[in-house]
Amino acid sequence: MVKFLDSLPQVFRERYLDVHELYLKSIADVITYLYWKKRRGWKEPCRKMILKLIPAGNLPRRKDVGHETLHFRNLRNCWYHECALHHPLRNIDRRLRFAAWKIIQCYYTVFSSIASLVRLENTDIKGHDRFLNFYLSNFICRRNRRKFFLPPANFYLSQDGIFSRKFSKKVNWKYADSYHLPNIKECLEYTKNEMQQENDDRELNVRIGIPHYLKILRDWTNYQDAYLFFRLYGQTVKQNLDFCLKRMTFIHCVQTEFFMMKTFGWDAVNLQFETFMDELETNLGISSPVLECRFNVYLENLDLF
Numbered sequence: 001m002v003k004f005l006d007s008l009p010q011v012f013r014e015r016y017l018d019v020h021e022l023y024l025k026s027i028a029d030v031i032t033y034l035y036w037k038k039r040r041g042w043k044e045p046c047r048k049m050i051l052k053l054i055p056a057g058n059l060p061r062r063k064d065v066g067h068e069t070l071h072f073r074n075l076r077n078c079w080y081h082e083c084a085l086h087h088p089l090r091n092i093d094r095r096l097r098f099a100a101w102k103i104i105q106c107y108y109t110v111f112s113s114i115a116s117l118v119r120l121e122n123t124d125i126k127g128h129d130r131f132l133n134f135y136l137s138n139f140i141c142r143r144n145r146r147k148f149f150l151p152p153a154n155f156y157l158s159q160d161g162i163f164s165r166k167f168s169k170k171v172n173w174k175y176a177d178s179y180h181l182p183n184i185k186e187c188l189e190y191t192k193n194e195m196q197q198e199n200d201d202r203e204l205n206v207r208i209g210i211p212h213y214l215k216i217l218r219d220w221t222n223y224q225d226a227y228l229f230f231r232l233y234g235q236t237v238k239q240n241l242d243f244c245l246k247r248m249t250f251i252h253c254v255q256t257e258f259f260m261m262k263t264f265g266w267d268a269v270n271l272q273f274e275t276f277m278d279e280l281e282t283n284l285g286i287s288s289p290v291l292e293c294r295f296n297v298y299l300e301n302l303d304l305f
Helices: 002-006 008-017 020-035 043-056 070-086 099-118 128-140 174-198 210-223 226-231 235-264 266-284 289-300
Strands: none
Touching: 008 020, 008 226, 020 043, 020 174, 020 210, 020 235, 043 235, 043 289, 070 099, 070 235, 070 266, 070 289, 099 128, 099 210, 099 226, 099 235, 128 210, 174 210, 210 226, 210 235, 235 266, 235 289, 266 289
């Protein structure tokens, strides 16, 4: 046991820094390159994402039924998990004291955002893998919908193992082409391999996206090596993890909120937002600045919708 504890720093490097931090950082750096002029702030990147989504056009309008629905319930769940990910707001050491749970909160933010879309079409589907597979097939890869999803969140590995990065022609940063995009491709291949091992090495005939990777990361964190995060040493490692998780949840939240507003209109989605914020402030006594920022941007740019 003592020898194992002595080797923990090296194990942490081999299992996290050399694998998962590499993948997370490449995904987050591409997001930052595409949508952030400065490293900090949420308003300008949100507006930039919206401007990239506007040309996608319109979606068939649906009427809000006026009572609890699975799609809006999952949207509020998404906001809840995102809020948990960001808190406490101004103290990274406290926020990442139990870093493994921040990874789990990131996954559930992304999963809930996806589930809110899947529930628009299927109210019976169960199981995370089925949700993720349905999302890839019926949203990311469907011809009339795929323009509603942003790079690199729309990158995927095809059933034949081909790395697809359609609608990502703007990713022309040389460092991305030579370093980050190969890392993201490797990340998706790693994910497919891990999923096949979970399925007794049976060949998988599904597309693999970044949300699949986040599920594999959650499983590794939750069931195998959460203890290693005692070795989350140094401010740079903490800052990198915090930065990556927030970037990935933000882009998924924006594209889901945009899709829901295109489907139900501003008033229906804003009602969900106002109800959530009232509950958050009344019952927990906290705010969600990043969520408020996004909805302020939407409100300021309603003429673009």
